[in-house]
Amino acid sequence: MFSNRHLKNKIARFPLVRVSVVFLLTSASIPHARAQQPQIDALAGRVAEELDKKHEKTVVVFDFVGQDKKSTALGQKITDDFSDALKKSSASFSVAGRAQIAQALEENRLAPQTLYDAELKLWFAKKLTAAAMVLGTLEPDGENLNITVDTYSVKDGRALKEFKVGLPLSEQMKSLLNAPADAGKDESVGLPSPGANGYSIPACLYCPQAKFSELAVKNHTQGTIVLIVIVGTDGQAHNIHIVKGISDGLTESAIETVRSWKFKPATGPDGAPAAVRQTIEVTFHLYNQPH
Numbered sequence: 001m002f003s004n005r006h007l008k009n010k011i012a013r014f015p016l017v018r019v020s021v022v023f024l025l026t027s028a029s030i031p032h033a034r035a036q037q038p039q040i041d042a043l044a045g046r047v048a049e050e051l052d053k054k055h056e057k058t059v060v061v062f063d064f065v066g067q068d069k070k071s072t073a074l075g076q077k078i079t080d081d082f083s084d085a086l087k088k089s090s091a092s093f094s095v096a097g098r099a100q101i102a103q104a105l106e107e108n109r110l111a112p113q114t115l116y117d118a119e120l121k122l123w124f125a126k127k128l129t130a131a132a133m134v135l136g137t138l139e140p141d142g143e144n145l146n147i148t149v150d151t152y153s154v155k156d157g158r159a160l161k162e163f164k165v166g167l168p169l170s171e172q173m174k175s176l177l178n179a180p181a182d183a184g185k186d187e188s189v190g191l192p193s194p195g196a197n198g199y200s201i202p203a204c205l206y207c208p209q210a211k212f213s214e215l216a217v218k219n220h221t222q223g224t225i226v227l228i229v230i231v232g233t234d235g236q237a238h239n240i241h242i243v244k245g246i247s248d249g250l251t252e253s254a255i256e257t258v259r260s261w262k263f264k265p266a267t268g269p270d271g272a273p274a275a276v277r278q279t280i281e282v283t284f285h286l287y288n289q290p291h
Contacts (some may be wrong), residue, residue: 037081039167044085047134047149050161052092054153056132060096060125061086062115063181064136064147069116073179075138078147082136096128102184104128109259111241112184120245123252125154132160140177145169187239188230191277198269199276202231205264210257210282213249217286221248224283227258233273235263237280246284254282 051059061083063071076098083097096104101124105112108127115121118135125133133154139146144166151160169177194201216222226244229237237258245251258280268274 041085043165045089048089058130059132060130061134071181074176109238188277194276200267202263206262210253216248222286225254227280
């Protein structure tokens with residue numbers, strides 16, 4: 001079908017050193033007590049009823065975000081309240097909330113910031129072997145907060161049903177609305193860059209090329225994905241963070257490939273193996289095959 005085209009994937013070679021600035025987000029203090037919001041319980045009940053109809057057995061609930069796609073302390077609190085209510089609304093399925101997602105991210109050597117859009121969340125929901133996923137959007141409207149919840153089938157990414165609810169913004173909620181989300185600890189902060197100050201550059205021992213997805217080929221999607229990773233003393237990439245991604249499954253392909261790479265670790269000024277903060281570029285390129 002694509003006989004007139006040739007696929008080429010380039011992996012940037014080391015050294016690739018970038019000067020970068022890391023913004024640390026301070027964790028807001030979020031009360032443990034649930035807000036008196038029967039609307040959240042009712043919303044969870046409606047979602048549970050729909051998931052029961054679809055016979056879904058495992059559901060993952062991602063952080064509720066604002067219209068700018070960013071999470072806040074309020075979004076995280078409402079996510080926790082909703083997840084708790086969803087668990088109580090039905091015994092027919094299990095619910096993976098923020099705690100389970102955080103644990104799975106760590107196990108997969110991914111930074112929390114990796115899940116910044118719906119496409120990547122769907123990919124990660126598949127890694128969690130979830131059957132359905134829930135995404136929520138918060139929209140302040142004067143003294144009220146509008147919440148939209150979308151449910152999706154993880155198998156094919158198909159939208160199942162959308163739910164909406166509004167609730168009054170309490171003073172506590174207002175204070176959390178503009179507070180930064182708890183982004184978790186950034187393990188790369190303070191780590192040295194390779195090729196400077198006595199630190200050597202990790203050497204690729206096994207670095208296969210990433211593969212094009214079928215959708216990317218179909219849509220002729222190409223470009224460069226930029227990742228920042230920790231190359232640990234174990235020779236693996238950890239805390240993978242997306243600086244620049246590409247749609248149609250290419251970002252996911254790059255992440256999966258880099259997770260499989262094996263390095264000879266960098267060494268520090270004392271000659272001992274050392275963890276370093278490394279920038280990696282994965283370039284996907286489509287070009288016409290000459291006749």
